[in-house]
Amino acid sequence: MKNLMHSVAAGIVAxxxxxxxxxxxxxxxxxRVDGSSTVYPVTEAVAExxxxxxxxxxxxxxxxxxxxxxxxxxxxxxxxISNASRPILEQEIAECRKNGxxxxxxxxxxxxxxxxxxxQNTWVDKLTTDExxxxxxxxxQGKITNWKQIRDSFPDAPLKLYGAxxxxxxxxxxxxxxxxxxxxSRGDFTASEDDNVLVQGISTxxxxxxxxxxxYYAENKDKLKAVPIDAGKGPVAxxxxxxxxxxxxxxxxxxFIYVSKKSLERPAVxxxxxxxxxxxxxxxxxxxxVPLPPSAYEKGLERxxxxxxxxxxGGHSEVGLHIDELFNRPLxx
Amino acid sequence: MSAxxxxxxxxxxxxxxxxxxxxxxxxxxxxxxxxxxxxxxLLADLAIDGLARINKQFLTSFPSRFxxxxxxxxxxxxxxxxxxxxxxxxxxxxxxxxxxxxxYSARNRVARILxxxxxxxxxxxxIIYGLLALGLFVYVFQFGRSILTAGLTLGILxxxxxxxxxxxxxxxxxxxxxxxxxxxxxxKWQTVxxxxxxxxxxxxxxxxxxxxxxAIGETAPLVTIGALTFIAFLPPSPVQPQPPFxxxxxLKSDFTVLPIQMFNWVSRPQREFHINAAATGLVLIAVTxxxxxxxxxLRYRARKRVRW
Numbered sequence: 001m002k003n004l005m006h007s008v009a010a011g012i013v014a015x016x017x018x019x020x021x022x023x024x025x026x027x028x029x030x031x032r033v034d035g036s037s038t039v040y041p042v043t044e045a046v047a048e049x050x051x052x053x054x055x056x057x058x059x060x061x062x063x064x065x066x067x068x069x070x071x072x073x074x075x076x077x078x079x080x081i082s083n084a085s086r087p088i089l090e091q092e093i094a095e096c097r098k099n100g101x102x103x104x105x106x107x108x109x110x111x112x113x114x115x116x117x118x119x120q121n122t123w124v125d126k127l128t129t130d131e132x133x134x135x136x137x138x139x140x141q142g143k144i145t146n147w148k149q150i151r152d153s154f155p156d157a158p159l160k161l162y163g164a165x166x167x168x169x170x171x172x173x174x175x176x177x178x179x180x181x182x183x184x185s186r187g188d189f190t191a192s193e194d195d196n197v198l199v200q201g202i203s204t205x206x207x208x209x210x211x212x213x214x215x216y217y218a219e220n221k222d223k224l225k226a227v228p229i230d231a232g233k234g235p236v237a238x239x240x241x242x243x244x245x246x247x248x249x250x251x252x253x254x255x256f257i258y259v260s261k262k263s264l265e266r267p268a269v270x271x272x273x274x275x276x277x278x279x280x281x282x283x284x285x286x287x288x289x290v291p292l293p294p295s296a297y298e299k300g301l302e303r304x305x306x307x308x309x310x311x312x313x314g315g316h317s318e319v320g321l322h323i324d325e326l327f328n329r330p331l332x333x
Numbered sequence: 334m335s336a337x338x339x340x341x342x343x344x345x346x347x348x349x350x351x352x353x354x355x356x357x358x359x360x361x362x363x364x365x366x367x368x369x370x371x372x373x374x375l376l377a378d379l380a381i382d383g384l385a386r387i388n389k390q391f392l393t394s395f396p397s398r399f400x401x402x403x404x405x406x407x408x409x410x411x412x413x414x415x416x417x418x419x420x421x422x423x424x425x426x427x428x429x430x431x432x433x434x435x436x437y438s439a440r441n442r443v444a445r446i447l448x449x450x451x452x453x454x455x456x457x458x459x460i461i462y463g464l465l466a467l468g469l470f471v472y473v474f475q476f477g478r479s480i481l482t483a484g485l486t487l488g489i490l491x492x493x494x495x496x497x498x499x500x501x502x503x504x505x506x507x508x509x510x511x512x513x514x515x516x517x518x519x520x521k522w523q524t525v526x527x528x529x530x531x532x533x534x535x536x537x538x539x540x541x542x543x544x545x546x547x548a549i550g551e552t553a554p555l556v557t558i559g560a561l562t563f564i565a566f567l568p569p570s571p572v573q574p575q576p577p578f579x580x581x582x583x584l585k586s587d588f589t590v591l592p593i594q595m596f597n598w599v600s601r602p603q604r605e606f607h608i609n610a611a612a613t614g615l616v617l618i619a620v621t622x623x624x625x626x627x628x629x630x631l632r633y634r635a636r637k638r639v640r641w
Contacts, residue, residue: 030587034559041601044563045398051565061587062563064597065556073559078478194600196607219602287398288602 029268034063035070035083038169038213039255042109043083045283046276053275058268067169068092071258077101080263081273084256085111085169090315093332102261102309102333106273106300107254107326108280110290112214112238113174115227115251116198120206123147123154126228126235129250132178135161135209141186147207161189162198162210170195174211177250177319199224211251214238215288243290250320254292261309270304277301292323299327309333376618383611391612395565396594400605403598405613407564411480411588412549412620414568418484418584419548423491424541430492431499431537436525455493462490463557471558478559480568481584486554491544498540502533534635542628546621552592561589562597591617 033043040062047060065073067084074082075095088096088103096103115132117124131150134140147154164170166183171191176182192198195212202208203223217226217238228235231249242248257276263269277300281291310331394404434451438444466486476482506529514524568586571579591613598610 032587034561037597037600040562040597041398044396047563048397048565056566059566060563061561063559063561065559195602196600213602216602219604283398 029266030059030061031081031263031269031272032061032079033081033083033257034065034073034079036067036085036169036255037064038067038085038111039083039108039257040064041215041287042255042280042284042289043081043257043276045287046280047272049279049283050272050275054271058272060272066167071095074103074258074260075099075101077260077262080260080266080269082258084258085253086172086317087256087313088258088311088315089317093311093315097333100262103258103311104261104264104304104307104309105311105326105331106257106259106277106303107292107296107323108257108276108300109255109284109292110243110252111255112243112248112252112290113170113177113211114214114217114238115209115211115229116202116217116224117209117227118202118204118206119223119225121209121225124209124225124227126230128230129178129232132229135159136163136175136185136189137179138184138186141188157207160205160208161186162201162208163189163191164195164198164212165191165193168193170211170213172317173253173319174251176317177253182317214243214290218288240285240290244293244323246320246322252290253319254321254323254326255289259304261307264304264307273304274301277304296323296327303327379611379614379618382608383613383615386608386612387615391609392616396563400603400609403606403609405591405594405616407567408589408591408594408613409616409620410567411560411564412590414480414583415483415487415555415588415590416545416549418481419487419491420541420545422485422488423495423544423548426488427492427495427541427544428499428537431496431503432525432530434496435500435503436521436529451493451496455497458553459490459551460553460557462486463554465489466554466558477585478587479585480588482558483555483560483588483590484584486558487548487551490551490554491548494544494547495537495541498544499533499537502536502540503529505536506532531635531638535632538628538632538635542624545624549621549624550592550617552590552596555590555593560593561587562593564589591620 033047043062047062051058051060062083063070067082067086070079070082070084071088071092072095073079075092075098077099082103088105115127127150135144135150144150145159147157147159150159163185164174166185171185172182175185179185190198190201190210192201195216198210198212199216199220202210203220209227217224226238228237229248229251230236233247236242236248238248238252243252246252257273259269259273264273277297281294281297284291308331310333312326312329312331314332390402391404392409393406394402395407397403434444434447438447463486466482466489470476470482470485471478476485510528510532511524514528519527564587568583568588569580571581571583595610595613595617598606598613601607
């Protein structure tokens with residue numbers, strides 16, 4: 001018993017020492033951010049720079065509860081800013097309204113879903129959205145199992161599918177963009193929430209095809225081959241340019257931060273959000289996301305200044321919207 | 334002739350049984366080596382990836398978007414403080430409950446129901462504890478998404494393990510010891526305090542350490558109650574320069590822990606982050622091994638004092 005007391009006491013002293021040595025002494029305002037893990041790398045980069053540039057005057061915390069989990073906390077007023085890889089939904093808006101939380105919707109970058117094959121795959125030069133649909137739709141389960149079934153010129157080789165796990169926003173977006181209905185997908189494919197697993201799978205399997213976030217492709221360009229997507233206007237490969245000018249459709253989507261209007265009354269939060277919009281273009285590129293065109297950030301700053309609340313999406317997600325539309329549409333509160 | 338053939342037969346039977354013995358021990362050895370091999374392979378894999386990354390910078394830096402600048406300072410301090418709260422709640426509660434159930438409570442239906450449920454609790458998935466804690470500690474008690482909440486959550490999570498270990502250790506003490514104590518006029522409490530507890534300390538320590546090691550590696554319940562990922566500051570210090578010199582502010586602080594940091598880095602696209610994750614894994618294993626070694630040492634000392 002005595003030994004135990006000793007070790008507990010030693011633990012307290014050790015913890016005290018550590019906090020004493022490194023801890024911040026002065027009371028500071030904490031800016032709380034939570035939400036999507038897709039948006040996390042971008043917000044992490046901004047938070048890091050913001051803290052460095054203000055010399056530790058403000059504290060920023062960022063969590064990864066997921067878009068839905070983040071909105072739950074946001075709707076209860078527990079966080080100042082919510083990271084989101086999709087627009088806010090009807091019931092989440094209702095929750096905010098119930099608790100008197102008004103929000104400002106700010107797109108901050110693009111995330112392009114990339115369709116990927118093995119570099120040894122010589123036959124795929126492009127895929128149409130119809131072909132992708134035939135590959136992934138629920139009816140294909142157990143039936144479409146060979147490359148030849150997708151296009152006659154393809155070889156007689158087994159079709160090995162890799163995709164995002166059903167809990168991820170990537171899965172929701174891909175299924176909605178290709179099948180026209182969120183979560184409508186065949187189930188017999190190798191699924192993982194961790195995109196690195198998919199990278200691994202596709203890079204070691206000649207007959208593989210899969211989809212995941214652009215950042216993972218950008219890091220593994222030597223191991224993977226991106227497939228240009230043809231949505232009726234000719235094949236378009238995912239690049240920064242095609243994502244920004246919205247020709248890489250329908251697989252690119254904006255990612256957002258939602259800011260509580262009440263929190264903006266605190267100078268720390270306002271300063272952070274302004275810093276976010278002014279610096280995210282460079283920072284997003286550093287973490288391999290595609291930044292929005294500069295005009296979008298200017299409009300974001302205007303919206304922030306005017307305190308315009310509401311969402312441009314009306315409480316449901318939408319595919320293939322041009323970034324300008326996000327600022328021109330009337331906002332639903 | 335017939336006597337000879339009888340000895341022959343007996344010897345054959347003996348030889349066969351010896352052979353079976355040898356085969357069994359070989360299978361046993363093989364399985365043991367397989368288990369050890371897996372462990373060594375895992376550790377080696379982590380070490381090859383991560384060992385070179387562990388340095389002072391890594392241990393004293395906050396998370397960063399640059400893998401080379403990122404570190405686990407907020408994570409290991411968070412883990413330490415959360416586990417401190419866990420130990421301070423689960424150990425006294427678990428010990429007391431274990432002693433009560435084993436030495437004081439009547440052997441009746443209520444006790445049996447308690448016992449069954451205790452074992453059930455030990456098998457409940459950890460995320461359920463996270464949900465319970467979210468409802469109880471965060472929303473009802475208003476403790477916030479803090480170190481206190483996290484510590485209490487993990488405390489409840491490991492409580493059944495501590496209780497069961499305490500009971501098993503107490504049960505292993507011969508009845509004669511208790512009777513001898515009573516015969517000398519000791520009260521029940523004196524018997525527990527001066528005999529049963531010291532004698533069972535070895536087993537209890539083992540149980541506590543297994544429990545704490547499990548708590549250190551938990552992620553799911555902490556994500557549920559809202560542990561953070563990016564946090565570039567440390568909780569306020571428990572020791573203050575001004576009177577009253579101690580402060581419990583740190584209990585209310587936001588936090589992150591090692592497994593969450595590791596989880597985040599594993600799922601990032603850059604390979605350098607995966608190396609950081611491996612290094613974090615090594616630190617986590619080192620902390621656990623350190624605790625285990627401490628436990629073995631404590632147990633050894635506790636056992637040495639026991640003479641009967």
